[in-house]
Amino acid sequence: MRIGELSERTGTPRRLLRYYEEQGLIVADRLPNGYRVYDESNVDRVAQIRGLLDAGLPTRIIKQILPCLNKPRIIHFPDATPEMLATLEEERDRMTERIRFLTRNRDAVAEYLVAVREKLAAGSA
């Protein structure tokens, strides 16, 4: 498929698909006329990228961890340098931290909402 279809199917502006490519997050083949061509796998990949971005990870980190997140559970080890592993561990811990924090705050917000609803119910009763 070309960029327009991928854009529609992932709900991602073309501009960003090009940007992700520029950042090395996705790769596109080219038709003889220069048009980008994508295969199915890119749909999932873009979704993954967007999710990670939305989760607050910067593209340069996403670039590092993406290869470890392949669907086929065949972990193909890229040049797994020690520093890269260190980065990954850091990032894993950062994610864990984030999850903890986010969960705490989500729960607080949720509790608040419940409390407000009760208040409202009591008030209107």
Place this chain on the structure above:
Amino acid sequence: MRIGELSERTGTPRRLLRYYEEQGLIVADRLPNGYRVYDESNVDRVAQIRGLLDAGLPTRIIKQILPCLNKPRIIHFPDATPEMLATLEEERDRMTERIRFLTRNRDAVAEYLVAVREKLAAGSA
């Protein structure tokens, strides 16, 4: 305490403390000479803000949910407009989504690391 101490105790650049104030996330009293003064509660508050920022929430949303996250479990209801409640619900759901996504990916990264370690152990054995 003045801005310098708060900065040190929260590990946050002064610049950002002023920025958070500008964004309405924290409030500071002023000494007669114009210096900002903070009390203890601001230390936690800043930590909270930084955590939420790090979790990917923009300041304008943080501003909305902060009032619902007070330590003393006395939920004091601000002008809880219906739209604000709607925003909060949306944000709660967004956070939940984020947590889910983040968890999945964190686990994937973690698994990857374990696999690599095993590989390395096998190789060196």
Place this chain on the structure above:
DNA sequence: CTTGACCTTCACATCAATGTGAGGGTTCGA
């Protein structure tokens, strides 16, 4: 052959979170 819907690159704009520094007051101790 032209029109319209694609695609390309390039480049400038924006927004939020930050960095950085200029220019200038206050306070306190040597």
Place this chain on the structure above:
DNA sequence: TCGAACCCTCACATTGATGTGAAGGTCAAG
């Protein structure tokens, strides 16, 4: 009274993720 260590505001710079548009190539259908 001078210097160091604070504080202030103002304002421009930067970075990452985006928006937007110009100038132009490709291609299928009328």
